[in-house]
Amino acid sequence: MRFKKVSILLILLFGNVFADYSPLKWLISQTSYSNFLTGENILKSIGDSCERSLDCVSVSNSICIEGKCQCQKGHFSIKDETKNRIFICKKALDFHQSCRNVLSGIHQCREPFVCSKEGICDCPDGFSPAKDNTRCHRICEPYHVLVKSKIDNSETCAPLLDLGERCSYNEQCSTRYAQCLGSRCQCISGTIRRHQQCVTVQQCPLGEAPLENGNPLVCDRNTLKCPDGNYCLFAQFTDSRGHCCPTMKINCPVRSPLSYGCANCPWETHHCFTYSIGTHQQSMCCPNDCPRNLPIRNGDKCYAIAGHLSHCSVDEQCLSVQNSVCLSTNANETTKICQCPINHILIDGICQKVSKLGGECEKDSDCFIGSNTVCRNGYCKCSEGFMPEPNPFEWKTSTAFSIEHCIAEPTCPSIHVLLTIEHYEDCSPKSGCSEGKFCHQWFEDPLKERNYSLCCPIPT
Numbered sequence: 001m002r003f004k005k006v007s008i009l010l011i012l013l014f015g016n017v018f019a020d021y022s023p024l025k026w027l028i029s030q031t032s033y034s035n036f037l038t039g040e041n042i043l044k045s046i047g048d049s050c051e052r053s054l055d056c057v058s059v060s061n062s063i064c065i066e067g068k069c070q071c072q073k074g075h076f077s078i079k080d081e082t083k084n085r086i087f088i089c090k091k092a093l094d095f096h097q098s099c100r101n102v103l104s105g106i107h108q109c110r111e112p113f114v115c116s117k118e119g120i121c122d123c124p125d126g127f128s129p130a131k132d133n134t135r136c137h138r139i140c141e142p143y144h145v146l147v148k149s150k151i152d153n154s155e156t157c158a159p160l161l162d163l164g165e166r167c168s169y170n171e172q173c174s175t176r177y178a179q180c181l182g183s184r185c186q187c188i189s190g191t192i193r194r195h196q197q198c199v200t201v202q203q204c205p206l207g208e209a210p211l212e213n214g215n216p217l218v219c220d221r222n223t224l225k226c227p228d229g230n231y232c233l234f235a236q237f238t239d240s241r242g243h244c245c246p247t248m249k250i251n252c253p254v255r256s257p258l259s260y261g262c263a264n265c266p267w268e269t270h271h272c273f274t275y276s277i278g279t280h281q282q283s284m285c286c287p288n289d290c291p292r293n294l295p296i297r298n299g300d301k302c303y304a305i306a307g308h309l310s311h312c313s314v315d316e317q318c319l320s321v322q323n324s325v326c327l328s329t330n331a332n333e334t335t336k337i338c339q340c341p342i343n344h345i346l347i348d349g350i351c352q353k354v355s356k357l358g359g360e361c362e363k364d365s366d367c368f369i370g371s372n373t374v375c376r377n378g379y380c381k382c383s384e385g386f387m388p389e390p391n392p393f394e395w396k397t398s399t400a401f402s403i404e405h406c407i408a409e410p411t412c413p414s415i416h417v418l419l420t421i422e423h424y425e426d427c428s429p430k431s432g433c434s435e436g437k438f439c440h441q442w443f444e445d446p447l448k449e450r451n452y453s454l455c456c457p458i459p460t
Contacts, residue, residue, distance in 0.1 A: 044069045046077040046087035061089035076108050093121045095133040112136045128307035131320065142311045142335065145293055145304050147171045161185045163196050170269055171293040174302050177254065179269060179291075188287055190255030197300050200254050204233060204245030205275050205284075216243040236289060238297055250275060252286035259285045268292055306338045308346070323351035355380045356404040357388060370447055371405035382406035389445070408443045412456035424454040 044056050048069050056062040056069035063072055071077050071089035079087055092110035093099050099108040099115040107114060109121035112135065116122040123129050123136035130137055140146055140157035147158045147169045160174045161167050163185050173185035177198035181188070187198035202209060202216040209216035210230060218224060219232035219242055226232050226244035234242040235253040251257070252273055259265065262272035265285035273286040290302035297303075298314045306317040312326040318338035326336045340351035347354075347369065354368045355361050359380050367373040367380035374383050382388060386406035411418040427439040433455035440456040 046070065046089070059087060059089055061091075074110060078108075095121055095129060097121050128310055137307075139307070139310055145171050145174075147293065163187065163193060163198070171291040173291065174294060176289040176297065176300050176302060177287070179287075188255060190252075190287070200235060202235075202243045203251050203253070204243075205251045205253065205273075207246040210244050210246070218242075219244050236297065250282050250284065252284055254289070255287050257284035257286055261285070308338050310338055312336050312338045321346065321349060321351055357382070357406060368405065372408075373406055385409055389448070405447055407445055407452060410442050410452070410454050412440060412442075412454070413459060415459050421454065421456075427453050427455045 046069055050056050050064040050069050053063040056064050061072050061075045062069050074092050075089040076092055077087045093108050099121050109115050113121040114124050126139055127136040128139050138155050143160050144157040145160055149156050158172050161172045163175050165185055167180040167185050170180045177188050177191045178185050179188050187193045191198040191200050219226050230244040230246050232242045233245045262283050262285050270285050271288050274283045294302035294304050296316045303317050305319050306312040308321040315326045318324040324338045325341050327339050329335050344351040345354050353366045355366055356368050357373055361367055361375035361380050364375050372383050372386045373380040387409050388403050389407050410421045410424045412421055427433050433439050437455040439453050441451055441453045443452040
């Protein structure tokens with residue numbers, strides 16, 4: 001009995017030397033990775049007990065954690081189908097890569113992502129991806145804004161507030177030129193509260209504004225021009241109207257500058273305003289009209305940037321996906337989210353117009369990707385060498401079949417070329433073909449998961 005154990009152990013130890021001898025190779029493959037003298041495992045697998053990481057060396061990217069072999073951070077375990085009970089550690093999948101949960105409690109996606117029910121790595125419920133798709137941000141409920149806690153700097157949601165309401169963060173104050181002052185949303189110095197607005201006391205960066213009827217002279221980008229020696233100043237680049245200013249004393253567009261120069265400018269509440277006079281450039285730290293977390297301006301309100309399928313109030317918030325708009329999700333228009341317009345779908349981060357076979361189009365990219373169609377004379381039609389998908393021969397005639405895309409025209413192989421077949425006979429591996437013919441699959445349709453086969457003459 002001892003001789004047999006030692007013999008088998010020698011075979012295991014020197015198996016690589018005799019790898020070309022098929023009987024020995026078969027014996028090694030059928031033998032578990034165990035020490036026949038002690039009964040212990042020689043090669044550890046994921047989940048096996050260990051004392052040090054060296055014990056887990058048989059599985060790449062694994063280490064000993066709390067007495068068990070486990071995959072390193074950023075990796076997940078999956079069973080190696082070529083070996084019995086042996087697991088391998090694969091690099092965790094990143095955002096929007098295809099995935100599936102292989103074992104209970106073990107996920108394929110890199111933290112903080114999880115494998116969604118659609119089979120892709122995505123943020124957990126209640127979170128949306130950051131702009132660089134490397135992190136997840138908490139999704140706030142409607143009329144709330146994401147802020148950083150003053151206690152532990154963690155992300156939390158706080159309600160948006162109007163003028164006069166009690167606040168804890170500047171980001172909560174949604175009225176332009178309002179900040180959290182004395183624990184309430186108030187108009188900043190240099191503005192005057194008028195109902196629920198902070199009306200700016202307009203002033204010029206240099207000197208005093210020319211007046212008309214006691215008020216600064218109004219100008220715009222098109223028709224209302226300033227008199228000679230003055231120019232039109234816009235408090236914000238997005239504003240359509242401004243006021244006329246001369247070039248003398250340097251001031252912020254609203255309120256006095258916090259400092260000259262922007263090295264220590266507090267970006268949460270201020271911005272760097274730069275003014276050039278000839279070759280001289282002056283920078284000032286001037287107050288923002290909106291908090292940094294609410295950078296979207298619409299009327300007298302400030303809004304946060306909204307992620308795709310997240311709550312929104314105006315179209316301008318939907319910046320994370322090109323061409324997306326803020327649309328209601330119900331007939332009462334009580335809830336709106338950023339989504340693709342009608343007849344558009346999300347492709348590679350862009351809302352693209354799509355039409356199926358026979359649909360209207362302006363260019364080839366308007367036709368559904370993968371449908372094998374091109375835009376001709378304003379309609380999506382089959383590309384050259386393709387034809388409309390036929391009704392399946394097993395299709396129930398009581399149910400309408402939707403012809404949505406094109407498949408390749410049927411062909412049969414010959415010795416030299418592929419032959420185009422006008423009239424063909426369907427077949428399958430089960431049904432077979434008549435004598436002198438064989439069943440040939442000429443097209444695989446990934447959109448509807450169908451294979452097309454026909455009976456072809458055996459080439460001679």
